[in-house]
Amino acid sequence: MTGAPTPRPGRSADEGQLPVIVHPAATVVLLRPGPDSARTGPEVLLTLRPDSMAFGGGLHVFPGGRVDPADGDPRILGRSMGGDSFRVAAIRELFEEAGVLLAEHADGSPAGKDPRLSAELPRLRAAVAAGDMDLAALLESHELSLATDRLIPIARWQTPRAYPRRFNARFFAVELPAGAILDLDPREVAGHSWLTPTAALAAMAAGEIRLWPPTSITLQRLERAPDLESIRAGLELIDGLPFSRESLSEGLIRLTGGQAFGPAGRPANTILVGRERIVVVDPSDPDEEFIDLIEAEAAALGGRIVAIALTHVDPGHASGSIELQERTGAPIFAGPGGGASLSWSVTEVDDGTTIGLGDTPMVVVGTPGHRPDHLAFQMPDATILSGDALTDRPTLVLPPRGDAPAARGSIERLAELRPGRVVPGHGLLLDDPPAAIRAALGAFSS
Numbered sequence: 001m002t003g004a005p006t007p008r009p010g011r012s013a014d015e016g017q018l019p020v021i022v023h024p025a026a027t028v029v030l031l032r033p034g035p036d037s038a039r040t041g042p043e044v045l046l047t048l049r050p051d052s053m054a055f056g057g058g059l060h061v062f063p064g065g066r067v068d069p070a071d072g073d074p075r076i077l078g079r080s081m082g083g084d085s086f087r088v089a090a091i092r093e094l095f096e097e098a099g100v101l102l103a104e105h106a107d108g109s110p111a112g113k114d115p116r117l118s119a120e121l122p123r124l125r126a127a128v129a130a131g132d133m134d135l136a137a138l139l140e141s142h143e144l145s146l147a148t149d150r151l152i153p154i155a156r157w158q159t160p161r162a163y164p165r166r167f168n169a170r171f172f173a174v175e176l177p178a179g180a181i182l183d184l185d186p187r188e189v190a191g192h193s194w195l196t197p198t199a200a201l202a203a204m205a206a207g208e209i210r211l212w213p214p215t216s217i218t219l220q221r222l223e224r225a226p227d228l229e230s231i232r233a234g235l236e237l238i239d240g241l242p243f244s245r246e247s248l249s250e251g252l253i254r255l256t257g258g259q260a261f262g263p264a265g266r267p268a269n270t271i272l273v274g275r276e277r278i279v280v281v282d283p284s285d286p287d288e289e290f291i292d293l294i295e296a297e298a299a300a301l302g303g304r305i306v307a308i309a310l311t312h313v314d315p316g317h318a319s320g321s322i323e324l325q326e327r328t329g330a331p332i333f334a335g336p337g338g339g340a341s342l343s344w345s346v347t348e349v350d351d352g353t354t355i356g357l358g359d360t361p362m363v364v365v366g367t368p369g370h371r372p373d374h375l376a377f378q379m380p381d382a383t384i385l386s387g388d389a390l391t392d393r394p395t396l397v398l399p400p401r402g403d404a405p406a407a408r409g410s411i412e413r414l415a416e417l418r419p420g421r422v423v424p425g426h427g428l429l430l431d432d433p434p435a436a437i438r439a440a441l442g443a444f445s446s
Helices: 085-098 115-130 135-142 197-205 213-222 228-234 288-300 321-328 404-416 433-445
Strands: 022-032 043-048 064-066 152-158 166-175 191-195 241-249 252-258 270-273 277-281 304-309 332-334 362-366 375-378 383-387 421-424
Touching: 022 085, 022 213, 043 085, 043 197, 043 213, 064 085, 064 166, 085 115, 085 135, 085 166, 115 135, 152 213, 152 228, 166 213, 166 228, 191 197, 197 213, 241 288, 252 288, 270 288, 277 288, 288 304, 288 321, 304 321, 362 404, 404 433, 421 433
Parallel strands: 022 166, 277 304, 304 332, 383 421
Antiparallel strands: 022 043, 022 064, 043 191, 152 166, 241 252, 252 270, 270 277, 362 375, 375 383
16 A cells, blocks of 8 residues: 555544535645746645644645635625635635735735835734734725735635535635745644645655645646646636536446546546446546546446546546545555555556456556556456547646656557557547557657
């Protein structure tokens, strides 16, 4: 087993109690240029929650918290540059926890650049955090507007059903404003670090820090973004895409839809293999509605989910695996080294291994390139589940873990297997694999 143990806040002892209320919440991924941003990208702020906290104690997290009723105050929304109570809560929580106020004066200058206001911010932060001053009064007294338009929505997560405290949290990315200085609330923050996403994931893999799954998945997504504009262009959340279902053959169902953690507007395929003992390949979306759909499909077949297999641990393919495992107890299988990027445990499998827990045995085919842990799965009828190694578009080779020569070699390996058909990680069934393989190899040659 690899990967850091999933940190859990505890379980309810009373299985018969009423469903736990899901509270709206907001989280801020605060970025700043690093010492070598051109090569490693920006750094993100991670704060350490005190061990004494009832929820998530001892974890490194992004600043954030519950949406309060006052976050919908018309006085605040009237002094905001668009948005809703989630965005207001994100800015308020960032200010309360870290002392960074995302607000502007009438001339567009950030609050932190005003030396008089900047000197007052620690006192104002403490007053707002303690409830002695509300945010609306602060904005009105200093003639400020919240810079809600700077927040880039990049994710939405819900804590699993079995947890005694549940949150529906929206994640926003934003750059540290000019002149801003951290002023951390000691009641909520026991320490902090500025780390690149890659460095943070490496620290998690080494056991130096503990991360909640939404934090580690968000960091994985940010690894690809060299700057804020790249985040806005490639990672902004596409919400509410419709779900779709297609029966590819007996015992092979393709589901898509949800939040689209993958390429913009192109959600990943989730594949159900089998009828009685079902293996779910790439449960892509952590949204509760999508996991409900997977379970409903298994139930309609009269079967149960016995395993979860990941073509790779990219967020667009693996994000739903933790929630699905929480519900079913099914083991998660991933490629060599894949567990190092996840904050929950997986079983790593190598090339040639057979995953035989389901009705249909699946032979693991190592297909590195998109990521070093990338796998394809070969089925007895010559169908191959190819993930991102082979799709109807040029093979993705994404930084920082992509390897173009390895990706080409993986396509050549798939050609040697002579697949009868290919079910890719995105898009429709490839019913002419030789043509798809020729096109993919041609893209590397052009």
